[in-house]
Amino acid sequence: MRIISQNVTNYGIEVSKDTIFRINLAWCDSIKELSDILDTHKNNSIFLDLPIKRIKPPNNKYTLDDIIPIILSHKQIKYFAISNVESPKDLEEYIQKIPAHITLVPKIESPTAIENISEIVNAIPTDKKIVMLDHDDLFSAIIKNNKSSNIFKKYIQQLTDYCNSNKITLLRTIGVIFSDEEKRISEYVQ
Numbered sequence: 001m002r003i004i005s006q007n008v009t010n011y012g013i014e015v016s017k018d019t020i021f022r023i024n025l026a027w028c029d030s031i032k033e034l035s036d037i038l039d040t041h042k043n044n045s046i047f048l049d050l051p052i053k054r055i056k057p058p059n060n061k062y063t064l065d066d067i068i069p070i071i072l073s074h075k076q077i078k079y080f081a082i083s084n085v086e087s088p089k090d091l092e093e094y095i096q097k098i099p100a101h102i103t104l105v106p107k108i109e110s111p112t113a114i115e116n117i118s119e120i121v122n123a124i125p126t127d128k129k130i131v132m133l134d135h136d137d138l139f140s141a142i143i144k145n146n147k148s149s150n151i152f153k154k155y156i157q158q159l160t161d162y163c164n165s166n167k168i169t170l171l172r173t174i175g176v177i178f179s180d181e182e183k184r185i186s187e188y189v190q
Helices: 006-011 031-040 064-073 088-097 111-115 117-123 135-144 151-165
Strands: 003-005 020-024 046-050 077-082 103-108 130-133 169-171
Touching: 003 006, 006 020, 020 031, 031 064, 046 064, 064 088, 077 088, 088 103, 088 117, 103 111, 103 117, 111 117, 111 135, 111 151, 117 130, 117 151, 130 151, 135 151, 151 169
Parallel strands: 003 020, 020 046, 046 077, 077 103, 103 130, 130 169
Antiparallel strands: none
16 A cells, blocks of 8 residues: 655645545645545545544644535545544444445554554454554653653554554555645644
8 A cells, every 4th residue: 555645745746546645634724625635636545534632733623524524425535544543432433424435544643552453453344454553643652651762662563563463454654755845834833
């Protein structure tokens, strides 16, 4: 799987049709903006990424119920990531509301999530099982809980081993784009 963020298109980088286009809903200021992005990328499979319990900016200003009509009207949406999943309970609302043809992707961002990974994966209602690791938030959670940063690699290895031995796709960040062209301030400051 190759997934590329919507922010690359801000710099004229084209996304090939075989690339899964990720829309991080933290970066969509409105439902209209989301709809416009989806209309522009009709030929790509779409990976929606919904920030839940996100405290850092930017952040979306709408609910799951607000985006359900958009999901229902855009059949190219194939994946739906949910932030800060730490237990199967965190997936319940999404299992009930997201159409069955969309693969739910729990985002693993804490030691608790890694400790509960088997239960989380078993709650995913599709045959294809995918989880997404947020390295930065995992590290922050370790530090926030006053644990040694030395356990960071242990947790990543534990998650990787589990996914490998259970044929679960583990999505991880590979690189980031930096630019001196970014002029937006409003998405960062509330």
